[in-house]
Amino acid sequence: MSAYRPPHISAHEITPESVFLDRRTFLAATAGGLLAAAGTPAFAAPLDAAPGRYVLDEALTPEKDVTGYNNFYEFGTGKGDPAANSGAFEPEPWSVAVGGLVAKPKTFGLEELLAFPLEERIYRMRCVEAWSMVIPWIGFPLASLLDRVEPLGDAKYVAFETVVRPRQMPGQSGFFQPLPWPYVEGLRLDEARHPLTILSVGVYGKTLPNQNGAPVRLVVPWKYGFKGIKSIVRITLTDKEPPSTWNVSAPQEYGFYANVNPEVDHPRWSQASENRIGEGGFFGANRRPTLPFNGYGEEVAGLYAGMDLRVNY
Amino acid sequence: MPPLPALPRKYHAASVWLLYIVGLVPAAWGFWLGATGRLPGNPVKEFEHLLGLWALRFLVATLAITPLRDLLGVNWLRYRRALGLLAFWYVLMHFSTYMLLDQVLNVSAVLADIAKRPFITIGMAGFVLLIPLALTSNAWSIRRLGPRWGKLHRLVYVIAAAGALHFALSVKVVGPEQWMYVALVAALVAWRPVRPRFNRWKRGGGRARLNEA
Numbered sequence: 001m002s003a004y005r006p007p008h009i010s011a012h013e014i015t016p017e018s019v020f021l022d023r024r025t026f027l028a029a030t031a032g033g034l035l036a037a038a039g040t041p042a043f044a045a046p047l048d049a050a051p052g053r054y055v056l057d058e059a060l061t062p063e064k065d066v067t068g069y070n071n072f073y074e075f076g077t078g079k080g081d082p083a084a085n086s087g088a089f090e091p092e093p094w095s096v097a098v099g100g101l102v103a104k105p106k107t108f109g110l111e112e113l114l115a116f117p118l119e120e121r122i123y124r125m126r127c128v129e130a131w132s133m134v135i136p137w138i139g140f141p142l143a144s145l146l147d148r149v150e151p152l153g154d155a156k157y158v159a160f161e162t163v164v165r166p167r168q169m170p171g172q173s174g175f176f177q178p179l180p181w182p183y184v185e186g187l188r189l190d191e192a193r194h195p196l197t198i199l200s201v202g203v204y205g206k207t208l209p210n211q212n213g214a215p216v217r218l219v220v221p222w223k224y225g226f227k228g229i230k231s232i233v234r235i236t237l238t239d240k241e242p243p244s245t246w247n248v249s250a251p252q253e254y255g256f257y258a259n260v261n262p263e264v265d266h267p268r269w270s271q272a273s274e275n276r277i278g279e280g281g282f283f284g285a286n287r288r289p290t291l292p293f294n295g296y297g298e299e300v301a302g303l304y305a306g307m308d309l310r311v312n313y
Numbered sequence: 314m315p316p317l318p319a320l321p322r323k324y325h326a327a328s329v330w331l332l333y334i335v336g337l338v339p340a341a342w343g344f345w346l347g348a349t350g351r352l353p354g355n356p357v358k359e360f361e362h363l364l365g366l367w368a369l370r371f372l373v374a375t376l377a378i379t380p381l382r383d384l385l386g387v388n389w390l391r392y393r394r395a396l397g398l399l400a401f402w403y404v405l406m407h408f409s410t411y412m413l414l415d416q417v418l419n420v421s422a423v424l425a426d427i428a429k430r431p432f433i434t435i436g437m438a439g440f441v442l443l444i445p446l447a448l449t450s451n452a453w454s455i456r457r458l459g460p461r462w463g464k465l466h467r468l469v470y471v472i473a474a475a476g477a478l479h480f481a482l483s484v485k486v487v488g489p490e491q492w493m494y495v496a497l498v499a500a501l502v503a504w505r506p507v508r509p510r511f512n513r514w515k516r517g518g519g520r521a522r523l524n525e526a
Contacts, residue, residue: 064353065353065354068353068354069353069354069355073486077485077486077488079353079354079355080353080354129485131355131358175489176488176489178486178488179486249486250485265429267430268430268431268432268482268483269426269430270422270425270426272422273422275355275357275358275415277354277355281350281356282347282348282350282352282356282357282360282414283348283414287415287416287417287419
């Protein structure tokens with residue numbers, strides 16, 4: 001383990017919440033004014049949650065970076081695109097259809113998802129592009145949702161699917177579309193049931209902003225960020241390994257497992273170290289060594305006993 | 314086609330110096346934004362990408378001088394050395410940012426990247442090839458090297474191709490921006506074998522026939 005040096009983020013560098021919310025109101029208003037006209041913003045509303053079981057003792061990444069530096073190609077491929085282009089997205093009403101190899105298939109409305117006992121969990125997030133954040137998610141274990149639908153004995157995997165709404169998601173329309181839609185992801189059932197795996201409905205004490213995957217997204221902290229599929233509309237239990245979008249698009253670069261692993265490089269860059277976003281600024285050395293399983297090895301390494309993680313990257 | 318209004322000769326030298334100054338503005342602006350904490354997210358990467366992109370833009374501009382003269386009759390040859398040298402300075406700053414601010418002088422990591430990552434190998438090759446061109450971009454070298462100077466400076470075609478490829482291979486999904494630079498460099502390089510025939514046609518009957526029609 002490397003010695004951890006807390007960063008020095010002075011208070012003035014953090015965007016005041018009022019300014020932050022003003023910007024969002026502005027985005028919503030320019031996006032057609034539907035949400036603003038309704039009187040209540042449909043996202044980033046305060047959300048209460050109990051302190052969770054997993055709370056990391058590292059400095060949080062500033063909220064402006066967590067909500068302003070995102071990969072969500074449905075809204076564009078630039079890091080600022082999701083925040084800039086997601087104003088027209090309507091995360092309410094919403095439902096998630098859970099089915100496949102289950103005894104009790106069920107469609108969960110957003111109210112039902114928010115009714116699960118919510119916890120705040122502070123997790124590391126390691127992007128496959130060699131940068132990382134520390135994020136206070138609000139959510140509940142995916143296992144609690146799976147328990148409700150009672151997976152059958154032959155269910156081995158869980159498949160996830162993002163919404164397709166070309167009119168609200170500019171990356172899904174037009175001449176250049178970077179990925180095939182819908183974005184899909186998958187986990188092995190034991191990974192999906194692991195207590196660290198959560199469905200997140202909020203961040204930084206509020207419901208999820210659109211650019212972070214409103215209204216519900218997956219968070220699997222020991223895997224690269226692209227496994228954390230956003231704006232989920234469908235969850236299907238299957239007996240075959242489900243496709244995952246980046247694996248389909250570049251199989252030699254992105255595996256199905258995508259566990260954070262400093263020993264296995266991406267073909268085009270090293271995964272040995274990472275840039276912690278929001279720290280160090282321009283001249284500070286904000287590069288730190290990447291930890292196996294993103295530092296969650298104690299909890300999850302057992303899931304992969306006997307597997308060659310160089311082959312199953 | 315009516316000729317563009319020509320810049321009076323007495324301003325030629327000054328306009329070249331102005332180009333050097335204006336050309337360095339994006340780097341200075343980006344550095345100021347970064348150093349004062351105004352670049353969002355990952356400021357070092359933002360700055361690194363800005364420098365790389367401007368290097369590529371100056372390479373494209375350097376290669377565009379000859380076709381502009383052939384096709385539009387605009388002679389901007391006096392700016393070509395400045396454009397080429399600006400490209401070199403931006404590549405040098407791009408590499409220095411990667412080395413100093415991004416990898417924080419972790420020489421072994423940088424060497425491993427150069428050896429193992431094709432897009433970095435290609436980018437580095439382009440940088441190394443640019444060095445002799447930058448060193449010989451002066452009147453003394455042109456006199457000294459004679460016809461060999463022209464041959465040496467044909468390396469710029471390889472360098473520009475390396476730059477465009479480096480950009481395209483560095484991203485997760487090759488998008489319109491990368492394709493645009495690949496296409497621009499390809500078109501500008503492809504013009505070179507075509508231009509002797511085009512210029513002969515222009516001098517000969519081709520143009521006259523067009524004018525009669």
